[in-house]
Amino acid sequence: MSINLWKEAQQLFAGGVNSPVRALVKPYPFYTSKGEGPFLITEDGKKIVDYVLGYGPLILGHSPEKVRNKIMEQVQKGWLYGTPSRIEVELAKKIIFHIPSAQKIRFVNSGTEATMNAIRLVRGFTGREKIIKFNGNYHGAHDYGLIEAGSAVSEYGITISKGIPKDIVKTVLLCEYNDLTCVEKYLKEENVAGVIMEPVMGNYGVIPPKTDFIKGIRELTSAFGTLLIFDEVITGFRLGLSGAQGMFGVVPDVTTLGKIIGGGLPIGAIAGRREIMDSITPAGEVFNAGTFNANPLSMAAGLATIEELEHTNAYEISNEAAKVISQEVDQMMKIDHVTHRVGSMMQFFLGVKEVKNATEAKKANKSLYLNLHEQLLKEGVFIPPSQLETIFTSASHSQNVINFTIDKFRKVLREIKND
Ligand code: PMP
Structure with missing residues (x-):
């Protein structure tokens, strides 16, 4: 019971x-x-x-049967190698094929890890420290994101989680969603490494972006040499194979993924332009590593899920x-x-x-x-x-x-x- x-x-x-x-x-x-x-x-x-x-x-x-079978097939072959495996190459190729901004990808184990590393990546690549985030957007449970975050953070009345050093809080600039003026002001006034946003808000109920807002952010960030991160942990492969960026025709510099790409097993991913992604270790000096990164079971479940999304009318029905x-x-x-x-x-x-x-x-x-x-x-x-x-x-x-x-x-x- x-x-x-x-x-x-x-x-x-x-x-x-x-x-x-x-x-x-x-x-x-x-x-x-x-x-x-x-x-x-x-x-x-x-x-x-x-x-x-x-x-x-x-x-x-x-x-679902196809995903279950693929997971079972992988279980028979072992579920952690500590070496690269074929299935991570297959899943990466699929995601890069579908997601417009993705030229290279790094698999991690949760959406939280994905956005934490994406923020470190844009800071490392630009050499700047400030990040713009939006009131009520949720990017996972790490120090850079738990400032006026949505989801359970706001549900439990937490505006800034206890335990986050003040100096980190100072690096996060907050704007209201759908307010382009605020973004423009901060881009002009501060040296901003990246803007991170949910391209459709899904952690404060569902709130869509206004067209001029999402397009405007792309134009403004490009003009200021600031990188744009779309947090597509929810929207990636939910709003179609090319995610929210395909739906709105706006291509960010870096995309974070999670949830659907792991078919229900733990996953996260950072994807983006080649030269940005090559800042990640061992190609570059923005550190990321993980015992379970690209673990074969999550890769198998994700691959089977995306194949189903490609070959059935799953989007139509849902x-x-x-x-x-x-x-x-x-x-x-x-x-x-x-x-x-x-x-x-x-x-x-x-x-x-x-x-x-x-x-x-x-x-x-x-x-x-x-x-x-x-x-x-x-x-x-x-x-x-x-x-x-x-x-x-x-x-x-x-x-x-x-x-x-x-x-x-x-x-x-x-x-x-x-x-
Ligand atoms: N980003 C967004 C947009 C999310 O919705 C979530 C989780 N709901 C995360 C990041 C964090 O993902 P995870 O729970 O896998 O760490």
Whole structure:
């Protein structure tokens, strides 16, 4: 039973969990014993439709056959060599083929490692120290990014994580998303190494960039010799094979990837222009290393996932699922609200009329959203336990599952205060 595991877990882990967002499921987190297509099967024997999907990686749903087989095949051959292997070359070629900004790549083990190394890389390459980041963008759990970050950082009311040296905080310049004037001001006033941004915000709910904002940042950074980092840990291979950069036609200097490129196993990657990437050790002097970098199991799962994305209609199905659900729910909501959807990413902001940045998103009615999450969960539908996370769909979300979901939204919205 979940309750028994949760009781033990509270003695074992800080806050009972190993990643903070998981503790937000009330009255206590359900424990999953199996993932199957669009479903999570819990330790309590419940079958739940999953719109969290591991917080993004599982674009094909849980345990898709092709990916599972490829992982099993690799398991038979061993899972850590400490030497290069064929499969890292294959996955690298695929990613470089699809992602416009990628000419070379370094595999690491998480999105956190990817952005931490990307920031070090742009600093090392330019010889400058300042970084511009956006309020509510989340780039992982390292010192350079935990300043007005989104996701669980903001959910738990942390503006700057304790434990970060003041001198590091001073190197991060903060702007509001969709505010080009702020970026321009800092680029003029300061010696900025890089701008790091989520090309679609996915860690403060979903907030798309205005076209002139994302294009303007590219032009401005080029003009000032500042490198542009797109953090595509969520959007990479979710918004299509060429990610957000393909969708918007804006090519950054450096891209960070994670989640989908590991097919549900731990991964991260830094990719970018050849001469920039060649600053990384051993070609250059920006240090990176990792026992598990390019580990064969993550490579296998990632390769099989991208092959599925190339050869099936996975994007069509997952995008359509998000489109139908977002449109239906949008119409059911009687109160002021904003519905944002980009591809298979969506989120609802309740009690507000416009959301173009984190400050506006913060004004949304958090408790009403949590109520929606809680009531839906009782009905067997799992959306994230935080307004700041993204609702994802996958290629395994069939018409039946979508209809079931819409019925449950209708029932729950009727019951909770929605007018
Ligand atoms: N960047 C973005 C945009 C993310 O959404 C996340 C995680 N949700 C990260 C970086 C960090 O990735 P990881 O959790 O794999 O360290």
